[in-house]
Amino acid sequence: MELLNQLFVNPFVDMVAAPDFLLQVLWEGLVSGVLYALIALGFVLIFRSSRIFNFAQGIMVVFAALTLVGLYAMGIPAWISVVLTLGVMLMLAVTIERVVLRPLVGQPDIILFMATIGITLFLIGFGELIFGGENKQMITSELGIPTGAFELNPFGGFLLLEQKDITAVIGAVSLVIGLLLFLNKTRMGRAVRALGDDHQAALSVGISLRTIWVLVWFIAGVIALVTGVVWGARAGVSFALEVIAYKALPVLMLGGLESITGAIIGGLAIGILEKLFEIYWGQPIMGGNTETWFAFVLALIVLLFRPQGLFGEKIIERV
Amino acid sequence: MNDMSQDGYVTEDGRQIGGVMMEMKNITLKFGGVVAIEDISFDIREGEIRAIIGPNGAGKSSMLNVISGFYHPQEGEVWFHGTERPAMKPYEVARQGVARTFQNIALFEGMTVLDNVMTGRLTHMKSGLLSQAIWWGKALQEEVKNREVVEKVIDFLEIQSIRKTPVGRLPYGLKKRVELARALAAEPKLLLLDEPMAGMNVEEKEDMSRFILDVNDEFGTTIALIEHDMGVVMDLSDRVVVMDYGKKIGDGTPDEVRNNQDVIDAYLGVAH
Amino acid sequence: MLFRTAGQFKTSYLKDQTLFPVRQDAILLGIILAFAWVIFPLTASEFTFQTLLIPVLVYSLAALGLNILTGYAGQLSLGTGAFMGVGAYACYKMITIFPEMNLLVAVLMSGLFSAFIGVLFGLPSLRIKGFYLAIATLAAQFFLVWLFEKWAWLYNYNASGAIQVPHVEMLGTPVAGPQAASMTQYYFVLVVVTLMTILAINLTRGTQGRIWKATRDMDIAAELIGINLLKSKLTAFAVSSYIVGVSGALFVFLWRGAAEPNLFDIPISFRILFIAIIGGLGSIMGNYMGAILIVALPVVLKTLPETFGIPISSATVEHLNVMVVGALIVFFLIIEPHGLARLWTLIREKFIIWPFPH
Numbered sequence: 001m002e003l004l005n006q007l008f009v010n011p012f013v014d015m016v017a018a019p020d021f022l023l024q025v026l027w028e029g030l031v032s033g034v035l036y037a038l039i040a041l042g043f044v045l046i047f048r049s050s051r052i053f054n055f056a057q058g059i060m061v062v063f064a065a066l067t068l069v070g071l072y073a074m075g076i077p078a079w080i081s082v083v084l085t086l087g088v089m090l091m092l093a094v095t096i097e098r099v100v101l102r103p104l105v106g107q108p109d110i111i112l113f114m115a116t117i118g119i120t121l122f123l124i125g126f127g128e129l130i131f132g133g134e135n136k137q138m139i140t141s142e143l144g145i146p147t148g149a150f151e152l153n154p155f156g157g158f159l160l161l162e163q164k165d166i167t168a169v170i171g172a173v174s175l176v177i178g179l180l181l182f183l184n185k186t187r188m189g190r191a192v193r194a195l196g197d198d199h200q201a202a203l204s205v206g207i208s209l210r211t212i213w214v215l216v217w218f219i220a221g222v223i224a225l226v227t228g229v230v231w232g233a234r235a236g237v238s239f240a241l242e243v244i245a246y247k248a249l250p251v252l253m254l255g256g257l258e259s260i261t262g263a264i265i266g267g268l269a270i271g272i273l274e275k276l277f278e279i280y281w282g283q284p285i286m287g288g289n290t291e292t293w294f295a296f297v298l299a300l301i302v303l304l305f306r307p308q309g310l311f312g313e314k315i316i317e318r319v
Numbered sequence: 320m321n322d323m324s325q326d327g328y329v330t331e332d333g334r335q336i337g338g339v340m341m342e343m344k345n346i347t348l349k350f351g352g353v354v355a356i357e358d359i360s361f362d363i364r365e366g367e368i369r370a371i372i373g374p375n376g377a378g379k380s381s382m383l384n385v386i387s388g389f390y391h392p393q394e395g396e397v398w399f400h401g402t403e404r405p406a407m408k409p410y411e412v413a414r415q416g417v418a419r420t421f422q423n424i425a426l427f428e429g430m431t432v433l434d435n436v437m438t439g440r441l442t443h444m445k446s447g448l449l450s451q452a453i454w455w456g457k458a459l460q461e462e463v464k465n466r467e468v469v470e471k472v473i474d475f476l477e478i479q480s481i482r483k484t485p486v487g488r489l490p491y492g493l494k495k496r497v498e499l500a501r502a503l504a505a506e507p508k509l510l511l512l513d514e515p516m517a518g519m520n521v522e523e524k525e526d527m528s529r530f531i532l533d534v535n536d537e538f539g540t541t542i543a544l545i546e547h548d549m550g551v552v553m554d555l556s557d558r559v560v561v562m563d564y565g566k567k568i569g570d571g572t573p574d575e576v577r578n579n580q581d582v583i584d585a586y587l588g589v590a591h
Numbered sequence: 592m593l594f595r596t597a598g599q600f601k602t603s604y605l606k607d608q609t610l611f612p613v614r615q616d617a618i619l620l621g622i623i624l625a626f627a628w629v630i631f632p633l634t635a636s637e638f639t640f641q642t643l644l645i646p647v648l649v650y651s652l653a654a655l656g657l658n659i660l661t662g663y664a665g666q667l668s669l670g671t672g673a674f675m676g677v678g679a680y681a682c683y684k685m686i687t688i689f690p691e692m693n694l695l696v697a698v699l700m701s702g703l704f705s706a707f708i709g710v711l712f713g714l715p716s717l718r719i720k721g722f723y724l725a726i727a728t729l730a731a732q733f734f735l736v737w738l739f740e741k742w743a744w745l746y747n748y749n750a751s752g753a754i755q756v757p758h759v760e761m762l763g764t765p766v767a768g769p770q771a772a773s774m775t776q777y778y779f780v781l782v783v784v785t786l787m788t789i790l791a792i793n794l795t796r797g798t799q800g801r802i803w804k805a806t807r808d809m810d811i812a813a814e815l816i817g818i819n820l821l822k823s824k825l826t827a828f829a830v831s832s833y834i835v836g837v838s839g840a841l842f843v844f845l846w847r848g849a850a851e852p853n854l855f856d857i858p859i860s861f862r863i864l865f866i867a868i869i870g871g872l873g874s875i876m877g878n879y880m881g882a883i884l885i886v887a888l889p890v891v892l893k894t895l896p897e898t899f900g901i902p903i904s905s906a907t908v909e910h911l912n913v914m915v916v917g918a919l920i921v922f923f924l925i926i927e928p929h930g931l932a933r934l935w936t937l938i939r940e941k942f943i944i945w946p947f948p949h
Binding site: 053099100104109110115120133246250252253286289292293296297299303304307309 | 667715718719720721722723725726727729730733734736737740741857861864865868906907910911912913914915916917918919920921924925928
């Protein structure tokens with residue numbers, strides 16, 4: 001009875017009792033969700049265009065952030081560092097296409113997946129070798145990101161919105177809009193989508209696979225950089241962040257591997273729900289730190305009932 | 320028309336066909352709004368070679384999938400050996416003695432020919448995990464006993480020389496034959512063949528036809544097959560069901576079907 | 592000339608299905624076993640036991656477990672480390688609750704616990720396939736490690752939150768705990784690994800192996816020829832998790848001596864996965880080859896520059912190691928996606944027909 005109370009009554013009583021705190025929790029969750037969605041988005045882009053389950057997407061976030069901070073530490077001005085980092089991400093895309101993807105073209109999906117795990121390890125080792133393994137400060141103010149905070153007083157309470165979080169949300173939204181415009185309005189963007197719909201057909205109308213792959217991995221790199229900057233501003237930059245990168249995976253389970261909408265909605269949902277669960281159930285009842293697994297278990301349960309994910313179409317099996 | 324009583328009939332070449340083995344009653348199968356099979360009934364008798372023909376998209380493969388339990392029809396009943404078959408998983412259907420081959424070869428590419436054919440014996444194997452783990456007793460006897468059955472099938476289909484070859488390395492025609500071997504190894508009561516001759520050259524088709532007739536002749540196996548090659552179908556089969564757009568438009572001996580106006584229209588088109 | 596197979600005829604199906612249809616393979620294995628059982632233990636130093644011999648055995652056993660699930664039954668798992676943890680904690684609880692318990696029995700029983708948990712997390716595998724399943728196994732990974740940390744009963748409410756292997760004797764000889772000699776521990780591990788390997792070989796070459804491989808190669812066809820997919824997959828999860836659990840118990844009791852929850856976190860899951868990939872998915876032998884490579888690599892990376900007199904810090908070695916392993920994975924996938932075991936098979940085939948390559 002006590003347990004039932006703790007599970008099903010107390011959390012909601014707490015929510016109603018302190019609505020300003022609930023809002024604060026929702027906001028924190030939303031900001032995390034935006035970042036999960038961004039990582040998942042980079043992932044979906046690559047999967048749609050090349051059928052590769054890119055495990056390295058999360059690590060690319062850390063790698064991009066690390067490169068940026070590392071370049072700045074060498075005395076290069078902040079904005080030039082950004083440009084140089086973009087250059088590094090482009091080089092990375094080209095290298096991956098040449099060294100990894102091209103020789104492995106046509107191999108089973110699982111082989112390519114394993115290869116991206118290889119890339120993940122390589123990037124971790126390479127990044128730490130060059131920039132060191134210790135935690136670093138993101139160059140937030142140097143990039144002109146405001147660091148103050150707004151205080152609001154809803155319900156007569158207290159709500160703190162950090163300006164860098166607001167910047168993160170605005171940045172993410174504009175990135176997504178830009179991406180959608182690119183995919184829908186430009187020739188290259190349409191080629192990327194065509195490749196996702198039908199590989200062979202796209203090839204037969206003269207879309208260059210290699211160019212598209214480099215492009216897509218580069219876009220994924222850009223997304224990684226943006227994510228890395230905003231995440232780094234919140235938590236510092238080191239490969240300890242890779243755990244957060246894994247959070248994009250349950251987002252993909254929920255939203256489906258190919259759905260951009262799914263990635264965004266799934267990301268937001270997981271960000272908010274895991275925060276709510278942690279604050280109102282995890283910490284009081286389970287000793288906290290439930291954020292490490294909540295998203296995965298949630299996705300697992302949803303998939304049990306909808307194997308195609310929330311946004312996937314029903315699968316008809318054929319022989 | 321031959322005598323079609325419950326006791327069966329005698330074919331033109333003098334084979335005695337038995338009673339009804341499997342009966343499909345008013346089968347309707349839909350995928351969402353698409354009707355793949357609409358209210359089709361027919362039977363398959365002991366020892367006969369039954370063909371299902373029809374143009375592309377007529378629902379032939381879907382029908383075979385209903386028989387083997389892969390699709391479950393929304394309406395209608397499947398009767399097997401005189402009792403109505405409840406909705407079953409495909410593996411349960413297989414254990415009742417229904418084996419099949421596939422339109423697009425569905426061999427286990429990572430295994431050798433021998434192992435592939437041995438998988439056909441799985442429905443006959445019962446040894447426990449522990450016995451297998453120590454490779455002793457029941458598991459070992461089973462392994463040898465079933466190997467003997469498999470070797471007979473391998474001899475029968477003349478694939479001795481490729482026994483230990485991984486199936487991935489085989490050419491198309493041989494793969495089809497290995498697939499038939501796998502199905503035969505199960506010693507099925509009912510053998511379903513989904514386009515056994517698709518993509519073969521004349522010589523390979525002749526071989527395959529010979530095997531199909533021999534299987535029916537030597538083991539008395541009942542066979543239901545889908546095939547596009549009209550000549551082959553008319554030569555091989557005792558009775559033919561014709562489907563078009565999910566409906567049955569003809570059923571009878573090859574001669575009857577050949578002269579059926581609906582069938583001719585379906586294949587040659589109708590003048591409007 | 593060494594691999595001349597002419598003149599070796601099989602006169603029964605039983606003989607045809609023996610493990611070594613070619614006599615030379617048996618001889619080669621005999622030599623390897625002689626090294627493992629006699630020569631290594633006699634010559635190895637404490638350092639060699641602790642950094643090479645015992646870890647290679649423990650890791651290859653874990654990889655063997657994973658390989659049954661992923662390489663044979665085709666179900667990709669990223670949660671191996673957590674199942675090793677289940678085995679380790681189960682063994683720890685049994686030994687501390689029943690101090691008189693035989694350690695060998697405890698180790699073999701601890702696998703049962705992880706097998707149970709494995710089946711539980713394997714249940715979704717009928718509905719969730721491929722990459723989705725791989726992510727789903729991460730749920731087990733993160734949830735279980737979290738549980739190891741939060742459930743104080745598991746580590747007997749130690750202030751440190753870690754488990755400490757107690758002193759255990761068998762036949763009057765210390766086998767686990769601080770007083771155990773490395774050679775004793777090595778033999779203990781070797782016995783268990785040999786036993787598990789024999790069982791795994793038998794399972795994978797017979798009926799169950801064919802069921803698993805059929806499930807892996809084409810699950811729909813497998814079901815249509817009479818395989819109960821759920822049963823096939825759950826059996827794979829059970830057997831795989833059992834072996835992984837046993838390896839986890841060995842990992843802590845016969846090698847590390849102590850363990851914190853985060854020892855079973857995702858890095859070790861990946862390490863086991865790499866061993867299985869580099870060694871070769873769907874191969875038993877490959878697990879040992881992969882383990883040797885992955886375990887020896889950091890040692891080589893550390894000693895090689897030293898012998899040339901180049902100073903190199905241990906942090907750098909670690910980073911280099913991670914980087915090289917990553918590159919090696921990509922390299923092996925490009926050269927031979929089926930791993931070291933396949934490379935060996937190819938070389939062996941060359942040997943058999945040598946010196947007439949056509």
